[in-house]
Amino acid sequence: AGQLRPLPAAGLPGDLFNLGIASRLRTDGNATARASTDFGQMVTAAPEAVFHPRTPADIAALIRFSASSPAPFPVAPRGQGHSWRGQSLAPGGVVVDMRSMGRGRRGARINVSAAGAEPYVDAGGEQLWIDVLRATLRHGLAPRVWTDYLRLTVGGTLSNAGIGGQAFRHGPQIANVHELDVVTGTGEMVTCSRDKNSDLFFAALGGLGQFGVITRARIMLETAPKRVRWVRLAYTDVVTFTKDQEFLISDRAREVGFNYVEGQVQLNRSFAEGPKSTPFFSATDLNRLAKLALRKGSAAIYYIEGAMYYNEDNPESVDQKMEALMDNLSFEPGFVFTKDVTFVQFLDRVLEEERVLRSAGVWEVPHPWLNLFVPRSRILDFDNGVFKGLLRDANPAGIILMYPMNKDKWDDRMTAMTPTDDEDVFYAVSLLWSALSVDEVVKLERENESVMNLCDKAGIKWKQYLPHHTSQDGWQQHFGAKWGKITELKAKYDPQAILSPGQKIFPSRAEAVGIATA
Numbered sequence: 330a331g332q333l334r335p336l337p338a339a340g341l342p343g344d345l346f347n348l349g350i351a352s353r354l355r356t357d358g359n360a361t362a363r364a365s366t367d368f369g370q371m372v373t374a375a376p377e378a379v380f381h382p383r384t385p386a387d388i389a390a391l392i393r394f395s396a397s398s399p400a401p402f403p404v405a406p407r408g409q410g411h412s413w414r415g416q417s418l419a420p421g422g423v424v425v426d427m428r429s430m431g432r433g434r435r436g437a438r439i440n441v442s443a444a445g446a447e448p449y450v451d452a453g454g455e456q457l458w459i460d461v462l463r464a465t466l467r468h469g470l471a472p473r474v475w476t477d478y479l480r481l482t483v484g485g486t487l488s489n490a491g492i493g494g495q496a497f498r499h500g501p502q503i504a505n506v507h508e509l510d511v512v513t514g515t516g517e518m519v520t521c522s523r524d525k526n527s528d529l530f531f532a533a534l535g536g537l538g539q540f541g542v543i544t545r546a547r548i549m550l551e552t553a554p555k556r557v558r559w560v561r562l563a564y565t566d567v568v569t570f571t572k573d574q575e576f577l578i579s580d581r582a583r584e585v586g587f588n589y590v591e592g593q594v595q596l597n598r599s600f601a602e603g604p605k606s607t608p609f610f611s612a613t614d615l616n617r618l619a620k621l622a623l624r625k626g627s628a629a630i631y632y633i634e635g636a637m638y639y640n641e642d643n644p645e646s647v648d649q650k651m652e653a654l655m656d657n658l659s660f661e662p663g664f665v666f667t668k669d670v671t672f673v674q675f676l677d678r679v680l681e682e683e684r685v686l687r688s689a690g691v692w693e694v695p696h697p698w699l700n701l702f703v704p705r706s707r708i709l710d711f712d713n714g715v716f717k718g719l720l721r722d723a724n725p726a727g728i729i730l731m732y733p734m735n736k737d738k739w740d741d742r743m744t745a746m747t748p749t750d751d752e753d754v755f756y757a758v759s760l761l762w763s764a765l766s767v768d769e770v771v772k773l774e775r776e777n778e779s780v781m782n783l784c785d786k787a788g789i790k791w792k793q794y795l796p797h798h799t800s801q802d803g804w805q806q807h808f809g810a811k812w813g814k815i816t817e818l819k820a821k822y823d824p825q826a827i828l829s830p831g832q833k834i835f836p837s838r839a840e841a842v843g844i845a846t847a
């Protein structure tokens with residue numbers, strides 16, 4: 330039940346509880362327990378309170394109060410809490426439950442501007458992408474780039490980059506934003522874009538919550554297709570697999586190719602010991618694929634996952650387009666798996682995965698993830714060292730994604746990092762493990778470490794996506810040449826280092842005060 334007046338929390342300044350916003354603060358154990366962990370379940374750290382803002386002005390008031398108090402306390406915006414290593418936590422501080430912004434006035438914070446040559450949607454940072462999709466489809470429009478899972482917030486994915494199979498063509502989600510409203514670490518509400526307060530605009534996109542809280546994003550839209558031809562093509566040879574993937578994301582394939590290109594790696598042992606069927610593959614499919622791996626003696630099966638958008642007024646043309654495309658690709662003959670679905674069914678495909686995993690009780694488990702961007706020139710070394718070496722006989726629960734993107738679709742002025750070599754293509758490799766026991770957490774974390782060490786020894790210049798580093802040196806290496814600018818922007822927009830301490834990039838003054846008084 331809501332509290333009339335929360336009891337002042339020990340670690341927060343008493344007069345916080347005299348402010349007008351105090352009634353929106355919850356200090357009870359239920360509220361703080363829910364905000365003490367995230368989807369990754371790798372870290373637990375309790376806030377002193379959870380704040381339920383109604384408007385961006387409420388968030389500004391809370392942050393202004395912390396920034397001007399003698400003992401500034403951490404403040405972390407939390408949407409769905411889908412960070413994996415505690416990035417959305419605020420130990421000893423205040424977690425802002427962003428989802429309370431939208432409550433009560435459904436749709437008020439998603440405004441579609443459908444007219445004109447460049448339609449867009451203004452979406453609250455707390456809005457889920459699935460809700461943005463439903464609102465824009467009412468106008469026959471949709472954002473161009475999607476994460477694999479849609480029950481994530483706009484502010485959360487834009488604070489990382491927002492990658493998925495459409496990014497090879499349109500860049501990550503952060504490359505498809507016109508304007509932001511951001512509440513900075515000094516509690517100012519700033520509207521920013523490429524032309525206005527542009528340093529904050531570029532900082533916040535991929536900014537890991539370090540420079541401000543995204544409360545609105547103006548996102549580019551395109552005409553939405555009605556249907557999708559969704560295919561998976563199986564390969565046993567990684568050279569052929571990556572060659573075809575790179576063709577599919579090249580300009581040559583622009584007219585004749587897919588609208589979406591991703592890829593997965595299935596290690597052999599998972600055929601014997603993994604699920605007998607999945608949302609995409611039937612048991613028969615998986616049997617055929619297991620036999621293929623055996624016959625070819627390959628350590629893994631590689632799938633290209635492609636999607637071709639179309640409208641039902643000319644289904645035969647998508648058949649012809651798909652036939653022509655298949656002729657250009659060298660997958661294992663007969664190993665083409667096709668589904669014909671609506672646009673929403675395709676975009677929301679991971680919901681099915683979530684349902685299966687939740688019903689098996691393995692969705693809310695620890696997720697020791699590792700997401701790497703690997704330079705194209707080293708992807709075969711990576712495959713050889715990791716999938717044919719380190720992980721050859723592994724069979725952890727979870728999925729392995731592997732697909733290329735075009736670096737020139739990313740904007741290097743933004744905080745998100747891509748590999749700093751001079752190549753124009755890099756691969757996303759996502760080891761999305763689910764740990765089904767406590768010692769598996771330790772084992773998988775160690776394995777992830779050894780993957781990164783193997784890359785270091787081989788001189789493979791990786792960057793982490795959804796990054797987690799345990800030292801400021803690690804973060805300096807992550808940001809490389811951007812580090813100087815990033816520290817300047819942090820001093821300008823969050824001088825007390827209040828915001829999103831869970832990323833562990835900057836020692837927060839709040840902590841420093843704590844240490845000083847300890």
Ligand SMILES: Cc1ccn(-c2ncnc3[nH]cnc23)c1
Pocket residue numbers: 477478492679682700728730759761
């Ligand atoms: C970069 C990233 C983080 C999570 N994903 C996922 N992709 C595909 N299926 C998923 N299921 C859960 N997370 C998934 C991809």
